[in-house]
Amino acid sequence: MILLHGLGGAQDLPVPAPLAITAGGVALVASFVVLVLAWRRPRYDDRPEAAGRSRARVLGALDSSAARALWRLVGLAFFGYATWALLAGPDNNNNPVLGVFYVLVWVGVVPASLLFGRVARALSPVRTIDLVLGRLVRGHPSRGLLAYPERLGNWPAAIGLFWFVWQELVDPDQVALATIQTWLGVYLVVMLLGTAVFGEVWLERADPFEVYSDLLAKLSVWGRDREGRLLLRSPLANLATVTPRPGLVAVVAVLFGSTAFDSYKDSLRWVRFVDARTTHVTWFNSGALIVFCAVVGVTFTIAAHATATRPGVPRRGLPTAYAHSVVPIIVGYMTAHYLSYFVEQGQQTVIQLSDPMVTGADYLGTAGLTPNLWLSAHPTFLATTKVIAVVIGHVVGIVAAHDRALTLLPPRHRVTGQLAMVAVMVCYTIAGLYLLFGT
Amino acid sequence: MSSWARSRLLRGSAVLAGAVLALSACGGNGGSHTSGTATPDGDDISASPTPADAQLPGTVVRIRITDHSVTPDGSEVQATHGKPVSLLIDATTAGELHVHSSPEHHIEYPAGTSVATLTFKNPGVIDVESHALDKLIVQLEVR
Numbered sequence: 001m002i003l004l005h006g007l008g009g010a011q012d013l014p015v016p017a018p019l020a021i022t023a024g025g026v027a028l029v030a031s032f033v034v035l036v037l038a039w040r041r042p043r044y045d046d047r048p049e050a051a052g053r054s055r056a057r058v059l060g061a062l063d064s065s066a067a068r069a070l071w072r073l074v075g076l077a078f079f080g081y082a083t084w085a086l087l088a089g090p091d092n093n094n095n096p097v098l099g100v101f102y103v104l105v106w107v108g109v110v111p112a113s114l115l116f117g118r119v120a121r122a123l124s125p126v127r128t129i130d131l132v133l134g135r136l137v138r139g140h141p142s143r144g145l146l147a148y149p150e151r152l153g154n155w156p157a158a159i160g161l162f163w164f165v166w167q168e169l170v171d172p173d174q175v176a177l178a179t180i181q182t183w184l185g186v187y188l189v190v191m192l193l194g195t196a197v198f199g200e201v202w203l204e205r206a207d208p209f210e211v212y213s214d215l216l217a218k219l220s221v222w223g224r225d226r227e228g229r230l231l232l233r234s235p236l237a238n239l240a241t242v243t244p245r246p247g248l249v250a251v252v253a254v255l256f257g258s259t260a261f262d263s264y265k266d267s268l269r270w271v272r273f274v275d276a277r278t279t280h281v282t283w284f285n286s287g288a289l290i291v292f293c294a295v296v297g298v299t300f301t302i303a304a305h306a307t308a309t310r311p312g313v314p315r316r317g318l319p320t321a322y323a324h325s326v327v328p329i330i331v332g333y334m335t336a337h338y339l340s341y342f343v344e345q346g347q348q349t350v351i352q353l354s355d356p357m358v359t360g361a362d363y364l365g366t367a368g369l370t371p372n373l374w375l376s377a378h379p380t381f382l383a384t385t386k387v388i389a390v391v392i393g394h395v396v397g398i399v400a401a402h403d404r405a406l407t408l409l410p411p412r413h414r415v416t417g418q419l420a421m422v423a424v425m426v427c428y429t430i431a432g433l434y435l436l437f438g439t
Numbered sequence: 440m441s442s443w444a445r446s447r448l449l450r451g452s453a454v455l456a457g458a459v460l461a462l463s464a465c466g467g468n469g470g471s472h473t474s475g476t477a478t479p480d481g482d483d484i485s486a487s488p489t490p491a492d493a494q495l496p497g498t499v500v501r502i503r504i505t506d507h508s509v510t511p512d513g514s515e516v517q518a519t520h521g522k523p524v525s526l527l528i529d530a531t532t533a534g535e536l537h538v539h540s541s542p543e544h545h546i547e548y549p550a551g552t553s554v555a556t557l558t559f560k561n562p563g564v565i566d567v568e569s570h571a572l573d574k575l576i577v578q579l580e581v582r
Contacts, residue, residue: 010541010563013582268578272513275574344541373541376561379582 010376011266012340014438015383023387027394027429031422034398035415042406044240063230068122072131075123085356086184091177094358099349101180102168105209107342110334113213117222120213126191127203127210133192134200144199153205153246156194158254160187160208162293165258169265170285211251215327218242219396239400242324249297249319252326256428257293259330259337263435264292296428300326303424307417310410321408322421325401329425332393333432336386340375347371386436394429398422496556497523500577504530504569513575520562520581526555535570545570 061067082100089095112119121127134142164183173179187208194202203210218241223233242248264270265285274281304319347369354367362368375382401421409417498518503510518524526536528548536546538557546555559565565579 009539009543010559010561010565010581013562013564013580268513268515268575271575271578275513373561376541376563379562 009345012376012382012386013379015387015433015436017437019383019387020433020437023391024430024433026391027433028426030391030395031398031426034395034402035418035422038399038402040406040414042403044234044237044400044403045407059230059232071122072128076125076128078123079125081353081356083184086177086181089177089356090358092358093175094352094355095177096349096352096356097177097180098175099345099352103342103345103349106164106168107334107338108346109209109213110216110331110338111342113216114220114331117217117220118210118214119217120207120209121204124203124207124210126188126195126207127200130192130195130200130203134195142200144195144197144202146197148198148201148205151246153248154211154251155247156206157208157211158247158250160190160206161212161251161254162258164208165254166286166289169258169262170282170289172282205245212255215242215251215324216331218324219327219331236396236400236403239324239327239396240403242327244317244320244323246320248323249300252323252330253293253297253300256326256330256333257296258289259334260296260432260435261289261292263337263432264288267435267438299424299427303420306420307405307408308410308413309408309417313408318408322401322404325397325404325421325425326428328393328396328400329428329432330393332390332396333428335389335393336432336436339386339389340382343375344371344373387433390429390432390436394425397425401425495525495527495554497525497558499525499527500567501527502529502576504528504534504572506531507572509569509572509574509576511577514577516577516579518559518579518581520559522558524557524559524579524581526557526567528553528555536576537566537568537570539566539568 082097085095085097085100089097109120167174167179167183171179191203191207194206204214205211218239219235220238221232221235223231223238223241225231265274265288270288274284277284300322301319304322305315307318309315309318348371350364351366351369351371354364355361356363402418405418405421406414498516500511500516516524526546528536529552530548530550533547533549536548536555538544538546540557540559541561541563544557548555559579559581562581565581567576567579568574569576
């Protein structure tokens with residue numbers, strides 16, 4: 001098997017400079033407009049359930065136990081099919097499991113969660129296995145031996161996500177089947193052990209895929225009321241209901257930092273640097289990945305701290321209280337970074353899925369299709385879409401942070417208290433645009 | 440771009456018909472060195488010993504590869520989609536280049552001078568790497 005250092009396939013052309021600069025300007029102006037002119041009372045906080053009652057019956061059907069069971073079966077079937085390719089398929093580029101793991105699951109979770117809500121939770125084979133095991137062995141599927149420690153929060157998920165991006169972006173053996181087998185094996189064991197000890201709450205807070213998907217689902221129209229019933233609501237109101245837990249900042253820092261590193265590592269500057277090294281290349285890449293994630297986490301934490309607060313609002317809780325507002329920025333940047341990759345590699349994966357053993361089979365009837373490379377053939381459209389995604393993500397992020405600031409900050413510091421947060425978000429967006437523009 | 444998958448999934452036009460990249464032999468005739476294979480979509484991947492660079496079509500990239508080094512080592516070259524890019528290779532030993540287009544292509548070259556001509560159907564940034572040295576040679580910015 002021939003592997004170079006993870007560089008492969010045509011990449012998008014850099015975004016043209018005028019487009020990137022215009023986008024940066026729009027982001028900057030929009031930020032100050034929101035800061036100075038937007039509403040003065042929280043619109044999304046303190047209104048946990050406001051909409052969707054009239055549609056409750058339809059939503060109830062969508063959320064019925066029959067529908068849930070159907071999704072569990074779909075998830076399990078897909079997992080089984082992919083596992084078959086993972087364990088019995090050939091260790092080469094035509095094995096669909098690579099595309100399933102890195103494209104359909106990892107990138108696909110973003111559009112799927114934005115459109116349909118908490119997809120990982122609905123499809124997760126781990127949750128299904130746990131449900132079955134729980135019913136058979138424990139009798140109480142949702143309860144564990146111990147209470148989940150609050151201080152653990154989302155930290156296990158942040159670690160899991162970091163482990164995933166490390167494998168995807170740094171591990172020299174990223175495409176070897178053994179690597180994916182190991183990752184999935186360890187993931188399954190840790191998840192099932194965790195649920196045995198802490199119950200279902202472990203999956204909700206510690207499963208990297210569920211935490212990621214649940215977070216993205218908060219930007220969808222699918223919300224939940226206090227009783228857990230499905231309802232439709234505005235994505236911004238939905239976003240404000242993200243539960244601030246310890247480790248949430250680490251989760252968003254890993255997601256944003258790793259995507260930025262993915263852009264940076266393909267730049268000529270970094271490739272030349274790494275090519276000039278004969279040893280320790282993995283260490284340099286690992287170090288850079290950690291630095292990217294740490295820069296996001298640290299700058300965000302500092303920006304959140306840089307304000308006066310209302311009495312009774314502890315300062316150290318501020319970064320977590322604001323963390324949800326980075327999610328739109330992440331989504332905007334991920335759209336820019338992965339759009340053509342997801343559309344084109346995703347099609348390729350669906351084609352390969354028809355022939356999981358690479359024997360010339362056509363189980364799904366997709367083997368004869370060819371990927372549509374329209375996006376790559378229209379670089380101006382692609383670049384414009386990417387930049388618009390970044391700007392929309394930025395504006396939504398600023399609005400979410402503004403709304404939260406109104407709850408957290410004393411009226412006197414309503415504007416000044418937001419300055420650092422706005423500044424750091426503008427920096428994220430400009431840095432993202434700079435990476436898209438080409439380094 | 441997420442790295443690995445581009446290198447894996449879009450490799451080999453056997454699975455990706457639509458001729459995104461067309462490589463053609465340039466000059467080499469009479470059964471000299473012919474590596475690579477004709478693929479179902481009509482791509483012909485080959486390199487041939489031809490020093491006659493005066494008539495090389497399109498953008499010309501001169502590449503010199505020894506057992507330990509390659510020049511250029513990571514430079515950016517502008518090219519146009521639909522127009523040929525000629526790689527003029529001067530190598531001390533035979534080897535292989537990886538062209539990270541969609542689909543990917545591998546070009547085997549002989550010791551001595553040879554030419555590979557590539558035509559890219561779509562715009563994009565395409566890395567050309569030395570397999571043995573595991574190093575970037577040129578990054579083609581195809582517009």
